[in-house]
Amino acid sequence: MKNDDKLKSKDLPLLLLKSSQGHARRAIAIYQKRGSSENEIALHCGMAVEHLAKYILALINTALLQENKADEDSLLFLCGAPLEHSKKVSEIRTIGAEDACKRVQKIYPGIGYSPTVGATLFGARNSAAHLGVADLEDAYAALYAAMLMIKNFLPKTRIGWEGYWGEESAAASTLLNEEEDNLRARYVAKITAAEQRFAAQYSGISEDARSTVLKIVLEHPRANYDHKEKRACPACNSFAWLGFDLKTDFEADFERDGTPIGVVEVTTATPKSFDCPACGLLLSDIELEFADMDGEVYIEEKDIRDTVQFEGGDLDF
Template sequence: MTVESWGTTYWGGPGATGGTWWPVGKHVVEHGRLKQVLALSARHHARQAIELFATDDQDGLTQAAVSAGCAVELLAKAFLASVEPGLLAEKGDRDTILILSGNANLASARIAEMKTVGALEALKIAKHLHPSLSFNLQSDQVVLRVRNSAAHMGMVLPDELRAAVAVMCRLVEGLLAALLLERDKYWGDHAIGVVDEILDVAKSEVRRIVAAKIAVAERRFAGLVSGLDAAGRAVVLSALSRRDPYTTADHNEPYQCPACKQQGWLVCHVDEGQPEIGYDDDGTQYSFAPRTAYPFFFECPVCELELEEEELAELDYPMEIELDPNSDPYSNYEPDEDWVRGR
């Protein structure tokens, strides 16, 4: 699938009336093609960032920095729009919701005055909807920081820009998969080879970081048990391995540490599916909701090894873990107050 396959017809504007029509230069497209408008702009910026990030020209570097951040934000928003355009509204803004729901004729604000979520929030929502998206809240914000520095102050640090472009490539790749778009057609013939090289270098760097972290943890573990007899070693390791992880999360899955071979923890976000109906052998009906855990961090309470999400893939950790279903999916349901008062 390509971005163009989402629609190729353009209407003359601003003559189109009723509902929501998205302006694209001198023309407009219908409400349902918002994801296309966003993805096309994201594609332009992604290609421009690849073309310019290695230049020696200051203006080119500044544009590459701006484009790297815009490419990520716009494609994340294209994904949100593909799920539900209303997800783009900031803090439930009334006019924005009306416009995004296809009712711009009922809004008092113009389309250009919409209040939408920022880049970081869009990425957080995209990660929630598509948990396999490799987005690290701490380290990946470099792509937005570089964009903001260039856009607001005209400043670019080449090393940070290169890191930002690598993050852009990884996030764009994940969002393309979520949108079922062909990566070769999206990047284009001139950029795809560069993107592949950037991703390979980034993977090699992650591999080196993981190896270094494990080596440090192994030395730390050797020092911890040095001089202990078998009984003392067993007592120390048993006490340490029972500690809970420091990181707060929905679920902690026990998993062997690659450095010290003791029990560590996969720290996970849990996604609960829609409630379903099942039946016991005797025909009794019950409700349940499937649950899936998505690891984003690893902690070992013994050797203190810590691995972030993109580093877990280097060690073949599971990216999805099926959990026992929620047997009472309606326990937190609260009826609408207006509905209750109206009874």
């Protein structure tokens, strides 16, 4: 779109919705062909969910599409100012995919968004976009993640499941159920195999000897993580390691009347994988949701200072 087409921020909700629907339906079509490009599945699924999340935000106010550190021109456009002739549409900066989903969740806490499921989807999308490679298993996991997120997000839109999918509505419902069944079957198979390994390895020794060995085995995780916590293993009940990725964001802090008073640095941890050295169980991505280990954890929240350094100068609150 050219500048002289006079794109306005009020046009964004419909554009984002149509784009989301197009990508979602294209992903379904590619999947139904079987053996088609897993890269395309991952790409279309990621774009469908990102644009749906941004559509929900834009329905409330297009200013919610701004990045945490939005540049002035992008912020003005998203708040309704005309797009300047010197500014291209491609230069407008908006919030990233995962942050858009988290912002939707912050507005609608009961929407059912899982950061771990989001990481599964956007990880596969980014791999396909930046490396040109997405594993078939990752692409199908991303497809299920996208379908689940679309299902959870649609109640907060002005359209329903059938309105979103159109003629692909029945196929989308079938696909969602099929992929969930397939993923859960693989998860159950992993749990069963881990239970059998644990029984075979520890059934022949005394309870005291088992406790001593497990204490040593479980003392440290087998991989390095930004953050780690102990959780009960769904296969052997040992307290093993759930590893997290850390992310730090900066958010404005306000008085009750809306007066800005400073900036808060918030560090959150998103579950990445569960590793049990006792039985060999290793879970990641969607499997963490099945094991009820997909919840994001707030690690730290602290005030930093009353003046924040931005490009072009300081912003005093």
